[in-house]
Amino acid sequence: MYNASAQELPSDTATFSLTIRKDMVSKAGKSVPAMTVNGGIPGPTLTFQEGGYAVIYVTNEMDVETSVHWHGILLPNFFDGVPYLTTPPILPGETQKYEFPLKQAGTYWYHSHTMLQEQSGVYGSFVIEPKEKTLDYDSELVILLSDWTNQKPGNVMRNLKRGNEWYTIKKGTSTPLNQVIGRGALGAQLNFWKQRMEGADIADIYYDAFLNNGQETSHYPDFAPGEKVRLRFINGSASSQFWLTFGGEDPLLVSADGLDIEPISRNKTFIAIAETYDFIVTLPESGKIEISAMAQDGSGKTNVYLGEGDILAAPELPRPDKIGMMMKMAKMDMKMGAPAMKAKPSEENPKAMMDKWGMQMDKEGMQKMDMKQKGQSSAMDSEMNDSRDKPMDHSKMDHSAMDHGKSQAMDQQNTMEGKGHKMPGMEMFSEYNYDYLKSPEKTNFPADEPVNEVLLNLTGNMWRYIWSMNGVPLSEADKIKVEGGKVTRITLNNLTMMHHPMHLHGHFFRVINENGDYSPLKHTVNVPPMQKITIEFEGTEEGDWFFHCHVLYHMMGGMARVFSYNSPRDPRLKGFPLKKLINESDEYFSWGTAEIASHFVGLNLVSSNIRNQFNVNVEYGFNKNFEAELSYERYIYDYFRVFAGLNMENEIPESMDDIGASAVVGIRFLTPFLFNLDVRLDHKLRTELRIDREIMIFPRTSIFGSYEYQMDFGWTNSLPETGEDSSYKGETTWSAGASYMISRNFSIMGSYDNRFGAGGGLSLRF
Numbered sequence: 142m143y144n145a146s147a148q149e150l151p152s153d154t155a156t157f158s159l160t161i162r163k164d165m166v167s168k169a170g171k172s173v174p175a176m177t178v179n180g181g182i183p184g185p186t187l188t189f190q191e192g193g194y195a196v197i198y199v200t201n202e203m204d205v206e207t208s209v210h211w212h213g214i215l216l217p218n219f220f221d222g223v224p225y226l227t228t229p230p231i232l233p234g235e236t237q238k239y240e241f242p243l244k245q246a247g248t249y250w251y252h253s254h255t256m257l258q259e260q261s262g263v264y265g266s267f268v269i270e271p272k273e274k275t276l277d278y279d280s281e282l283v284i285l286l287s288d289w290t291n292q293k294p295g296n297v298m299r300n301l302k303r304g305n306e307w308y309t310i311k312k313g314t315s316t317p318l319n320q321v322i323g324r325g326a327l328g329a330q331l332n333f334w335k336q337r338m339e340g341a342d343i344a345d346i347y348y349d350a351f352l353n354n355g356q357e358t359s360h361y362p363d364f365a366p367g368e369k370v371r372l373r374f375i376n377g378s379a380s381s382q383f384w385l386t387f388g389g390e391d392p393l394l395v396s397a398d399g400l401d402i403e404p405i406s407r408n409k410t411f412i413a414i415a416e417t418y419d420f421i422v423t424l425p426e427s428g429k430i431e432i433s434a435m436a437q438d439g440s441g442k443t444n445v446y447l448g449e450g451d452i453l454a455a456p457e458l459p460r461p462d463k464i465g466m467m468m469k470m471a472k473m474d475m476k477m478g479a480p481a482m483k484a485k486p487s488e489e490n491p492k493a494m495m496d497k498w499g500m501q502m503d504k505e506g507m508q509k510m511d512m513k514q515k516g517q518s519s520a521m522d523s524e525m526n527d528s529r530d531k532p533m534d535h536s537k538m539d540h541s542a543m544d545h546g547k548s549q550a551m552d553q554q555n556t557m558e559g560k561g562h563k564m565p566g567m568e569m570f571s572e573y574n575y576d577y578l579k580s581p582e583k584t585n586f587p588a589d590e591p592v593n594e595v596l597l598n599l600t601g602n603m604w605r606y607i608w609s610m611n612g613v614p615l616s617e618a619d620k621i622k623v624e625g626g627k628v629t630r631i632t633l634n635n636l637t638m639m640h641h642p643m644h645l646h647g648h649f650f651r652v653i654n655e656n657g658d659y660s661p662l663k664h665t666v667n668v669p670p671m672q673k674i675t676i677e678f679e680g681t682e683e684g685d686w687f688f689h690c691h692v693l694y695h696m697m698g699g700m701a702r703v704f705s706y707n708s709p710r711d712p713r714l715k716g717f718p719l720k721k722l723i724n725e726s727d728e729y730f731s732w733g734t735a736e737i738a739s740h741f742v743g744l745n746l747v748s749s750n751i752r753n754q755f756n757v758n759v760e761y762g763f764n765k766n767f768e769a770e771l772s773y774e775r776y777i778y779d780y781f782r783v784f785a786g787l788n789m790e791n792e793i794p795e796s797m798d799d800i801g802a803s804a805v806v807g808i809r810f811l812t813p814f815l816f817n818l819d820v821r822l823d824h825k826l827r828t829e830l831r832i833d834r835e836i837m838i839f840p841r842t843s844i845f846g847s848y849e850y851q852m853d854f855g856w857t858n859s860l861p862e863t864g865e866d867s868s869y870k871g872e873t874t875w876s877a878g879a880s881y882m883i884s885r886n887f888s889i890m891g892s893y894d895n896r897f898g899a900g901g902g903l904s905l906r907f
Contacts, residue, residue: 153192153193155193156198159178161178163203174293175261183287186266187267195240199239200231212415216647219684224717225718226719228714243269246269247399248267248373248399249269266285275401276395283354285353288351288379288436299731304603304604304606315840316463319838332470342603343461358444359444361446361448362446366448370424372422376414380414380695381414388432393420394420397416398416398663401581415644432444437461476497479499482613482779483612489611499598499635575663580662584660593630597611597634604779608700614700615723616699620703632675635671635672642667643665645704648678653674685708688701729749729753730750741762741900743758746758751776755772758770760897762894766795769789780810784821789801806821824857825853825856829849829852842880849875853869854868887904887906888906
């Protein structure tokens, strides 16, 4: 990693300079455009002393604006680094000064908060050494994990928006119908289709490489046998979460999100995006330690080696079984598909949403699980207390605002929601909890302190790649009010099949777990699929603070909110309207498909944001049959939209002499089992029904079909005499075919269309 050197300044002040520029970078065998910090990816490690003062100059040498957020650092609101919300953006050619006192110690990081720049390389580590060293170790090493794509991040987002299956195919994590049937999981697949879901999913994107400190594999041979090394792990990925495993003896986990915890010997550990964990490892007398960070979906890993000699291998982890997960979920009383957008976004009603969607259980079942869980909890408490070392003094941050009394209301919340119920089939998520984290000090608030309860359902739509809270994306959401002098308690209820690492800027919050009063403090918390986690914090700040999912593409898809103390807006933000940030998640994305076959050519163009979509579709058969349509559609909610447009087609089969045009209006609806339904009426009062579907039956191979039926009752024009019922004319159009995906942009296809006949050719996606 690149190192930045502090300038000669008073002992309590450290000054660094960072320069962000565009460069060509090769991380996975191909040189591609990227963004670097001081010439490197990741940027330099910035090292400070607790109690000191940080001064950081950031220069933008790019032709686009940028920003830097200091993740996990408690600092004045203006320097938090979210452009247009707390801090002005850094415009091209400008230098911005950040300065703030260092109130804490620990492992943190920094990254751009402008659009998708973090994925391009704008990130680095931020270490604050403690005033007094309380842990026993000889040396330390920062290990910053990240993911790398050779694609432009904007193209990644476009690919997600269009619903291309290429990423799962490339990773080998797709679940085509032949594999589903072969596992006896057709019933589970039908259950998912019924709820408008293709199947269980873990990660969205194919990455060309997973990195640690900018390398796929890193070697640190200089550590000596018996040396104790503090490893400061940071997950600085855009959208990848990792399982950490260690060769040799189990390491000692000593810190989470920068703050000390009661040390615990622990090997396999899940590190969510934006989290940090510190481990102390002891180098063996012979051999080198292998540390592996495997991507959560098993699609790749990055390795670190400490010491010299024969490799002490890290445990190998199996790749997740997505079809097995789907079968387990299908057996559970689970209602999936909660809306990511609503007809009336101003009427959130999160309680009704929670009651309708997600895990469903009657009171009798819940009582039985409460009794069973209490027994398990008592046994676990005893076992964990026996295995932990004595508590240490926690001096890493100022807890003066915290009272160590007991909150009965919080404990009740912990029992009902914070830990979650052990439902049949939910063992697949049992490892995703924070029960192993225990604060050395009590973290609870006074029992008589007022509490403001907030329920946030985490919602998403993979079909259009829209993410939100309570069914309301950021661009349509109001601020969430935070009152000073009160505890804000947030229940995060995940109604999606994805993990969501949620981060609150400018605060540490309690993550309620089985340790009760000693629940840990964190700045980022991972919420597993269909699970609830409760967090809480005191309202001791001022200004507006960002709260969002740290999967970069989920945040940019709308899963974010602004927490507001209702303070006056900083006058230094004049000319930088908040609307600019809010609208970033509502940008238009455009894509298209061209088909060139032996029997026809076709073109489909789409431009879409959250509520609006424009479509152009043209088909021309070499037998001189033609149809084209331009339409605008407005999404009322996830699966239902109204549309209007202009349709043109030849009135005489196999002749271009007479092209008729008709205005059309109608509705489009994604039905259960994932059929696209189109019901329309044209200006001649002809009604028409259209339906189509595509299914992947083998890896890379899909079948597709469409059916259209138009009904003309002659209400506005005279029908030709047919010798039958001259008051009605019906017209049927249908097609069926198969395609084989060669790459992200190309497929070969063959089809039969009753207008154009049979043939084959090439599909091009752009």
